[in-house]
Amino acid sequence: MKLSKQEIQDIAKLARLDLTEAELEKYGGQLSAVLSYIDQLKEVNVKGVEPAAQVTGLENVLREDEVKNWDEKEIEEALKDAPEKEGRFIKVKRVIE
Amino acid sequence: MQLNTLTIKQAGQLLAKKEITSVELTKACLARIKEVDGEIKACLTVCEKEALAEAKKADERRAKGESGELLGIPYLAKDNILTRGIKTTAASKILENYIAPYDASIIRKLKQAGAVLLGKTNLDEFAHGASTENSAFGPTHNPWDLQRVPGGSSGGSAAAVAADMCLFALGTDTGGSVRCPASFCGITGLKPTYGRSSRFGLVAMTSSTDVPGPLTKTVADAAMVLSVIAGVDKNDGTTVNITPPAYAKASAGKPTPLVRGEELKGLTIGLPKEYFIAGTDKAVAEAVEKAIADLKKLGVKFKQVSLPHTKYGVPVYYIITPSEVSSNLARFDGIKYGLSVAKPPLPPLSGGEENGLMQVYTKSRGKGFGPEAKRRIMLGTYALSAGYFDAYYLQAQKVRTKIKQELDEVLETVDCLLTPSAPHVAFKIGAQSGDPLKMYLEDIFMTGASLSGLPAISIPCGFDGGMPVGLQLIGKRFDEARLFRVGGAYQQVTEWHLQKPEIS
Numbered sequence: 001m002k003l004s005k006q007e008i009q010d011i012a013k014l015a016r017l018d019l020t021e022a023e024l025e026k027y028g029g030q031l032s033a034v035l036s037y038i039d040q041l042k043e044v045n046v047k048g049v050e051p052a053a054q055v056t057g058l059e060n061v062l063r064e065d066e067v068k069n070w071d072e073k074e075i076e077e078a079l080k081d082a083p084e085k086e087g088r089f090i091k092v093k094r095v096i097e
Numbered sequence: 098m099q100l101n102t103l104t105i106k107q108a109g110q111l112l113a114k115k116e117i118t119s120v121e122l123t124k125a126c127l128a129r130i131k132e133v134d135g136e137i138k139a140c141l142t143v144c145e146k147e148a149l150a151e152a153k154k155a156d157e158r159r160a161k162g163e164s165g166e167l168l169g170i171p172y173l174a175k176d177n178i179l180t181r182g183i184k185t186t187a188a189s190k191i192l193e194n195y196i197a198p199y200d201a202s203i204i205r206k207l208k209q210a211g212a213v214l215l216g217k218t219n220l221d222e223f224a225h226g227a228s229t230e231n232s233a234f235g236p237t238h239n240p241w242d243l244q245r246v247p248g249g250s251s252g253g254s255a256a257a258v259a260a261d262m263c264l265f266a267l268g269t270d271t272g273g274s275v276r277c278p279a280s281f282c283g284i285t286g287l288k289p290t291y292g293r294s295s296r297f298g299l300v301a302m303t304s305s306t307d308v309p310g311p312l313t314k315t316v317a318d319a320a321m322v323l324s325v326i327a328g329v330d331k332n333d334g335t336t337v338n339i340t341p342p343a344y345a346k347a348s349a350g351k352p353t354p355l356v357r358g359e360e361l362k363g364l365t366i367g368l369p370k371e372y373f374i375a376g377t378d379k380a381v382a383e384a385v386e387k388a389i390a391d392l393k394k395l396g397v398k399f400k401q402v403s404l405p406h407t408k409y410g411v412p413v414y415y416i417i418t419p420s421e422v423s424s425n426l427a428r429f430d431g432i433k434y435g436l437s438v439a440k441p442p443l444p445p446l447s448g449g450e451e452n453g454l455m456q457v458y459t460k461s462r463g464k465g466f467g468p469e470a471k472r473r474i475m476l477g478t479y480a481l482s483a484g485y486f487d488a489y490y491l492q493a494q495k496v497r498t499k500i501k502q503e504l505d506e507v508l509e510t511v512d513c514l515l516t517p518s519a520p521h522v523a524f525k526i527g528a529q530s531g532d533p534l535k536m537y538l539e540d541i542f543m544t545g546a547s548l549s550g551l552p553a554i555s556i557p558c559g560f561d562g563g564m565p566v567g568l569q570l571i572g573k574r575f576d577e578a579r580l581f582r583v584g585g586a587y588q589q590v591t592e593w594h595l596q597k598p599e600i601s
Contacts (some may be wrong), residue, residue: 008475015423015478016430016455017471018463027472030533034476037534038412038489044496051494054305054335055501055550056292056574061334070198077181077198081434092432093453 002032100125102261102597105170105318112159112169119159119169122264123152123213126171130215130262133600137238139247139257141176142184143216155211166321168211173266175254176217177224177300178309180204183214187300188232189222191429191436191465201298202333203267203309203326210325215263218253223426224269224302225469226250227277227539230530233467238526239282240598241564245523248281250274254312255282260600265313265322271303272414273543275310276555280518280567283557283596285584286312287319290575291550292337294323295330301425303418304335306547315594316556316584323577339575361586362396364579366570367511371407372542377520384559384566385517388587392515395586402507402514406500410544413500415537416480416493417548423477426470431461438464472533501549508551508573513580516542518555518567542569552577556584557593565593 003011008028012019019027070078075088084091100108100122111117127145134140148171155169174180177187179197181204186192200208207214221231229237229252237252239245240260247256251268255278258266268275270288279286287310294309301307311322329338368389373382389399431437438460466474480489508514519542529535546553551574555567572580588594 003479011475011479011482013459014482015474016427016458016462017466017474018456018459019471023468023471027468027475030472031476031479033534034415034472034537035479038416038493041409041412041416041492041496042488044406044409044492044499046492046495046499049495049498051491052497052501052548053494055548056290056335056337056339058292058335058337063331063334074198077196081195081198083431083434083437090433093457095454 003028003035099261101129101263103264104314105166105264105321106315108170108264109166113164119152119155119171119213120149122169123148123171123215126215126263129260133260134262136243136600137240137256137260138235139218139237139253139260139262140173140216141186141188141219141234141253144183144214147183148213148215151213155213158211163211165210167207167325169213170264171213171215172207173215173218173254173257173263174204175220175251175266175268177220177269178204178267179298179300180214180217183217185217185300186234187223188220188234189465189467189470190233191461193436195434197298199298202295202330204298206326212325218251218257218266220253221250221469222467223300223422223470224250224271224274225422225473227273227536228529229253229278230526231467231469236526239523240600241283242523244525245564246281246526248278248523251312252278255279255284255286258282258284258312258314259598261597265311265318267309268312269299269307269309270547271307272418272547273540275312276518276543276553276567276569277539279312279555281523281565283565283593283598284312284314285316285319285554285556285594286310287323287554287577288546288552289323289327289577290552292335293552293575293577294326295328295333295336297330297332303421304425305417305421306550316554316581316588319554320581320585337575361392361583364396364512364583365398365400366392366583367400367402367507367514369402369404369407369507369514369516371404372516374520377517378522378561380561381517381519381521381566384561385568388558388568389515391591392583392587395590397583400511402511404503404507404545406496406503407545409496410500410548411537411540413493413496413548414540414544415476416489417497419473419477420480420490421477422473423481426466426474429462429465431457431465436465437461469533497548500545504545504549504551513573513576513583514571516569516571518542518569522561522564522566546571550574552580554580554584556587557596558591559593
């Protein structure tokens with residue numbers, strides 16, 4: 001499985017990663033090698049086998065969707081990590097053109 | 098007496114008899130960190146002031162008559178476990194200055210139990226790796242040989258325990274990240290059953306296999322830590338409150354004890370032939386054979402079993418893990434927290450497009466993530482993308498079902514499995530870092546238990562050229578008790594776990 005440079009670029013865009021030329025080149029080769037190795041999974045007969053969703057047998061774990069109020073200090077601590085703020089709001093670039 | 102070298106059990110007895118205080122114990126660990134961590138580089142953050150305050154509090158609680166196995170016991174936590182008010186970096190530039198506004202559930206439980214947090218340990222960035230070389234802040238060195246890796250991804254935690262910087266440490270295991278470094282550093286490392294201990298407050302990697310567990314000096318200590326961090330958490334819907342059926346009967350409705358008697362007569366342990374392969378180093382194979390002989394003397398019967406899908410464990414793991422990683426790491430967007438390249442003017446994107454928001458995402462992530470995180474994000478993005486989903490992700494989840502069924506069926510016929518933890522001892526720093534695929538193959542004996550959610554423990558069982566060798570016990574789901582029983586009995590008749598590295 002050999003990925004072309006265009007394919008690597010498309011994947012990087014989907015993944016929201018800005019990569020340098022050197023990175024595109026390097027990861028292209030490495031990902032192709034890993035995918036070739038993973039290709040051996042195709043030889044396994046999985047006819048009638050359910051894909052694994054979880055492993056402990058739990059089903060439909062539900063809880064109330066309750067709003068828990070944070071105290072001032074917790075709010076302040078959480079907001080402190082945001083890179084751009086205006087008052088108590090996190091600033092985001094324009095989404096709608 | 099060097100207090101930092103004690104086990105939890107030993108320190109607990111001395112604390113109970115009022116012969117030592119938690120403050121003394123904590124000071125001894127802090128002094129040891131100062132003495133050796135300049136070379137080992139196990140810790141990313143040491144919170145001396147907070148630790149001494151916590152230790153004082155623990156001593157006061159004890160003076161008021163409180164008791165508890167972990168009351169006043171100093172520990173270190175892997176830096177992908179959230180700690181309120183103390184930096185959590187996941188060893189990534191993207192979280193270099195991140196301070197969580199809440200504690201992970203397991204940290205909260207340890208606080209309630211009175212354990213003393215000394216600091217945070219190094220790891221492969223976001224726990225992606227088997228050597229701790231993928232840390233954005235430089236590698237950790239193995240205390241047994243500073244030229245070698247400590248294993249990973251919980252390499253800082255393992256090295257710290259091996260070098261007596263703490264009495265125990267917390268790690269996380271997704272595909273071997275507690276067991277591999279425990280094996281490479283000559284200590285005990287437990288990956289609990291998936292769902293036994295809460296994932297709430299871990300920096301999520303592969304949510305379907307992530308599980309936090311203890312790295313300790315003995316099996317008995319691992320049981321003590323697990324009994325505190327285990328349990329149902331309403332913030333983690335995958336935690337399970339379950340008693341293995343065989344023990345439910347024996348304990349007649351009482352909660353399952355995590356440690357059972359030491360008697361091993363009547364136990365049968367399976368030896369999966371796919372884990373005893375030609376690629377394993379001779380001295381490693383011999384150490385494991387010797388351990389099998391020692392256990393036979395204790396009355397254990399051994400039986401060869403077969404797990405033919407073992408070889409697909411690593412390829413399945415390296416589809417499922419990157420897929421979940423690509424989704425879990427999408428939250429690092431340069432907006433809510435973490436590194437951000439948000440200040441205008443932004444340079445144009447390589448494709449020549451102009452979009453302020455898109456640039457914040459791609460530039461922040463491009464700058465903040467290291468090479469392995471980027472590789473995994475891209476591999477996962479590819480495996481989950483339209484047109485490839487069935488061939489990769491779906492196929493991998495089907496093969497995973499086969500691996501799980503096969504392990505479950507074999508575990509019906511034996512009490513647990515015994516394997517080498519790794520095919521070789523710790524390798525030299527830099528020896529494998531150029532080849533991601535080779536590094537992925539480090540997980541060869543580890544992925545089966547992870548993909549199936551089974552408990553597994555790595556225990557020291559010998560040396561090869563001065564470096565520790567580990568054996569792995571894999572148990573039935575939620576049957577950590579039997580692993581503790583076998584491992585604990587083994588450590589009563591052997592001294593591998595008592596060996597200490599000389600740090601020059």
